[in-house]
Amino acid sequence: xxxxxxxxxxxxxxxxxxxxxxxxxxxxxxxxxxxxxxxxxxxxxxxxxxxxxxxxxxxxxxxxxxxxxxxxxxxxxxxxxxxxxxxxxxxxxxxxxxxxxxxxxxxxxxxxxxxxxxxxxxxxxxxxxxxxxxxxxxxxxxxxxxxxxxxxxxxxxxxxxxxxxxxxxxxxxxxxxxxxxxxxxxxxxxxxxxxxxxxxxxxxxxxxxxxxxxxxxxxxxxxxxxxxxxxxxxxxxxxxxxxxxxxxxxxxxxxxxxxxxxxxxxxxxxxxxxxxxxxxxxxxxxxxxxxxxxx
Ligand SMILES: Nc1ncnc2c1ncn2[C@@H]1O[C@H](COP(=O)(O)OP(=O)(O)OP(=O)(O)O)[C@@H](O)[C@H]1O
Ligand SMILES: [Mg+2]
Numbered sequence: 001x002x003x004x005x006x007x008x009x010x011x012x013x014x015x016x017x018x019x020x021x022x023x024x025x026x027x028x029x030x031x032x033x034x035x036x037x038x039x040x041x042x043x044x045x046x047x048x049x050x051x052x053x054x055x056x057x058x059x060x061x062x063x064x065x066x067x068x069x070x071x072x073x074x075x076x077x078x079x080x081x082x083x084x085x086x087x088x089x090x091x092x093x094x095x096x097x098x099x100x101x102x103x104x105x106x107x108x109x110x111x112x113x114x115x116x117x118x119x120x121x122x123x124x125x126x127x128x129x130x131x132x133x134x135x136x137x138x139x140x141x142x143x144x145x146x147x148x149x150x151x152x153x154x155x156x157x158x159x160x161x162x163x164x165x166x167x168x169x170x171x172x173x174x175x176x177x178x179x180x181x182x183x184x185x186x187x188x189x190x191x192x193x194x195x196x197x198x199x200x201x202x203x204x205x206x207x208x209x210x211x212x213x214x215x216x217x218x219x220x221x222x223x224x225x226x227x228x229x230x231x232x233x234x235x236x237x238x239x240x241x242x243x244x245x246x247x248x249x250x251x252x253x254x255x256x257x258x259x260x261x262x263x264x265x266x267x268x269x270x271x272x273x274x275x276x277x278x279x280x281x282x283x284x285x286x287x288x289x290x291x292x293x294x295x
Contacts, residue, residue, distance in 0.1 A: 031248055031273060035063025039202055039232045040085055040122070044099035047080050047089065053258070054080050055266045058099075060251055062202070067224060067233040069243035069274065072253035073289065077266025078236040081253070082204050085234060086122035087115040103202075120147050123195035127207040129187035131179035131194075136162075136171050139179045139190055143198040157197060165193035166223050185216025192223065196231075203227065205235040209242065221246050240290060243274065250277040252286045 038061035047055040055077040062068050062085075070078045080089065087108055089095040100107045108118045120143075131139050140158045144151050151157050158175070162168040167189040171182070179190055188208060195203055205224070209217040217239075224233055224246050237243050243250050251271040255264035270283045281287045 029248075031063075031066070033273065035061045035066065035249070037064050038062055039064045039104065040234075041102045042081065042084065042099065043102060045081065045084060045101065046098040047077065047084060048096040048098075049092070050094045052263055053265045055084075056256075058268045060268060060271055062232060062234055063249065064232050065228055065230070066248040067228050067235060067246050069247035069250045070234065070236045070253060071238070071240065071243050071250060071289070072266075072269075073255065074238075075264060075266070076253040076255040078253055079206050080266065082124075082206055082234060082236050085202070085204055086119050086124055088119070088124060090115050116147075120198045121200050122202040122204060123198065123200035124204040124206070125188070125191050125195055125208050127210045129184055129191050129211065131182070131187050131190050134179060135176045136179050136182070136190060137175040139194050140197045143194060147198055149198060161193040161197040162190075164196050164227065165189045166219065166226070167193055183216070185212050185219060188212060188216065188220055189223065192220070192227075196227075200231070202232045202234070205233065207236055207238060209237070209239065217242070240278075244278045247274045250274045252277065252281070252283070252289060254285055254289070 040062040042058050042060045045055060045058040046053065058081055060081075070081065072078055083089040083092070084097055084101055089097055097109060101109060103118070103122065106113070108115075132142060134142065137158055140161050141154050143149075144154070144157060159168060159172075162171060167186060170186060171190075174181075179187060182190060188211075192203070192208075209220050212220065221242060224235065227233060235243075235247065249271065252269045253266055254269050255266045257264050270277065270281060270286045272282065277286060278290060281290065
């Protein structure tokens with residue numbers, strides 16, 4: 001990026017490992033009604049794929065050290081909005097983004113901003129674990145190497161990332177083995193470790209547990225809550241229990257058909273504290289969705 005946010009480049013101190021039980025119990029914490037110091041803000045965000053208006057006028061602030069869940073029926077634009085937050089849509093042919101995504105006060109779509117630099121600050125984890133066809137060690141070391149990160153000891157960095165991703169104990173004796181030999185849940189934690197390795201300050205996750213069993217899902221959820229201490233996390237999920245369990249705030253999206261074309265354009269219906277969204281939503285459409293009457 002043209003100016004590098006100080007928070008993104010500062011070497012993080014390794015916090016004392018906290019027990020997952022303690023972190024999980026910490027989910028219900030006091031939060032202001034709106035994010036006080038948002039790390040990212042989408043402003044009047046509109047996204048088009050060719051002529052198709054996929055997302056309409058989204059305004060959404062993502063709070064620091066918070067987990068924000070984005071939920072809603074299939075096709076309402078959750079992944080599209082998520083990809084806008086680190087310019088991933090640049091890689092989608094025909095995609096066009098209007099509006100602003102302000103990250104630490106700077107519009108990441110402004111002229112001169114390097115999208116690759118953006119993605120090192122705002123990392124992404126995908127639905128399907130996608131380790132590189134490399135060793136466990138090299139999966140982690142790859143990002144720091146290609147981005148030219150100054151690293152005192154790559155071994156230490158690999159260990160730190162795997163520890164933060166709650167995977168170290170399971171892989172420390174087979175770091176040189178292929179990542180493909182890991183289970184799906186381990187591969188997903190490896191992908192989270194890979195994302196952490198370049199020291200982002202935001203982690204975007206698109207249905208990170210969709211291909212995992214309940215035990216692996218629970219581990220990744222615990223991990224998300226633990227990582228929230230140091231990172232800002234945005235997660236897209238179809239799993240309402242997951243949104244309710246891990247997130248601080250929830251954004252509910254839906255899609256509205258255009259009167260003339262019939263095309264369904266996604267929009268943000270409601271954004272609030274997760275506790276409020278799941279107990280007393282302000283919009284009937286949210287109520288219908290979370291109670292299973294729609295979508
Ligand atoms: N690469 C693309 N080219 C054209 N249209 C696209 C592309 N990606 C998404 N769309 C369309 O944009 C709209 C929003 O899609 P998006 O994938 O963001 O929805 P979603 O809410 O993530 O859905 P799901 O829950 O099924 O993952 C949909 O109508 C989809 O068909
Ligand atoms: Mg999606």
